Amino acid sequence: MSIYKKIKLQDKFVLFLMCLVFVSCEKLIETEPVGVISTDKAYDNEKNIEASVNGIYYKLQQTGSLYNGNFYSIYAALSDEAKVLTPAVNSIEFSTNQISVANMAVSNLWNNAYDVIYQCNSLIENVTPKTDLNTVKKNQFIGEAKFLRAYSYFMLAQYFGDVPLALSSDYRANNTLSRSPVTEINDFITEELEEAEVLLPDGFNIYGGVRTRITKQAAQALNARQYLYRENWNKAIEKSSLLIENNTFSLPENFDDVLKSNSPESIFELWFSSQSAGTYNYTAGLFVPNISLPNPATPGFLPSDKLVNAFETNPITFTPDKRKDAFIRFQSTPSPGYNYLFKYRDRTTNSDQPKFFRLAEQYLIRAEARAQLNLPGAADDIDVIRLRAGLPKTVAVTQSQLLDAVAQERFVELCFEGHRWPDLIRTGQADVVLGAYKPTTWQPTDKLLPIPATEIGRNSNLNPQNPGYQNQ
Known part of the structure; x- marks a missing residue:
């Protein structure tokens, strides 16, 4: 599936219905059968809307999706944190940065993001005008959809640059969209997250204490990240400080507690379960030998x-x-x-929960932003991370030294969590670092992925293709 929804049923679409149940701190959602229902039915009451929201989360976790394997393995091979032993063509292309416009891992990222965006658009369109919903729940549903839409566009912008900005569920209109400049995409992300932060619940109590649903704090975390990427240092400091000063989150001394489900460090993690193949996380099976x-x-x-x-x-x-x-x-x-x-460990029940946002990243965001502004406190933030790891305080003093120290901590602390590649791109280090690490294959045009050939085949307005790639 892609941005171009070729739906022939007039006012019907496929929704993945998953009902929220508070069984324990380890299990949040149970699935209901997939069904095709009318738009009116999908959004006619609070229970059905909740099921529709859960369907968006399910899109992130389902078998064949991005976050149950590909993103933490194949995508890590773009940078210098992973090496590839599998003979699979998709993976080899990533490890050499010689990526075909037909690469399925690239298509998976594009399709997953636009599938999520489509479902978010539909929910926002249909729930916003409703007047018969509890206001708190209505705000929660719209806030979750806005966050997940913003997150999807954030991912698309990092890996593809200019992309179509689809803000409706009208597939006919989406089918002819041109690519919007990445600056426009980033402005939309900022606006969307600021709105989501107002709408979303404060903390996890409304979700029974589990950290697998979006809260105000998740919006703050993504906002801190995207402000850092956009070099808005003051806003990055503001948003990360909100989380660092929030007693809901803490840095466990034991790293087993960092990696466990519903970690006290987690701001948002993606729910996975051993209930069915549709909710398995296969990441550990790609990294951990069957001992x-x-x-x-x-x-x-x-x-x-x-x-x-x-x-x-x-x-x-x-x-x-x-x-x-x-x-x-x-x-x-x-x-x-x-x-x-060994960051993803559970190859038995396949229920590792990837940490989309955790507190350590927020300390490093604030440290980097403070260093960029030559403000005091950058070394202190770095030291929080180093001391937990059993290392002495940083000896960095100058701005250049502090930024290098942040980069070092991000490399090891956040390894295989999806940060290394965008870090090298956004800091301008990709050509130097990857040129040395992959001297025979790296080219400056490798900083973006190709627009999938199938998408350009459906919509010629997506041309021109990203530099360094040829349509097939």
């Missing part, structure tokens, strides 16, 4: 030697960075062995 076997097969994706070596040793205690043992493990067979990623 129940005498000679487990080497995973298709491994952390790069550069990343493994980036974890420091405390020069005073001679103890390694605590994150290395938490995030990286060593498998001795077959000889000589190899390091593998």
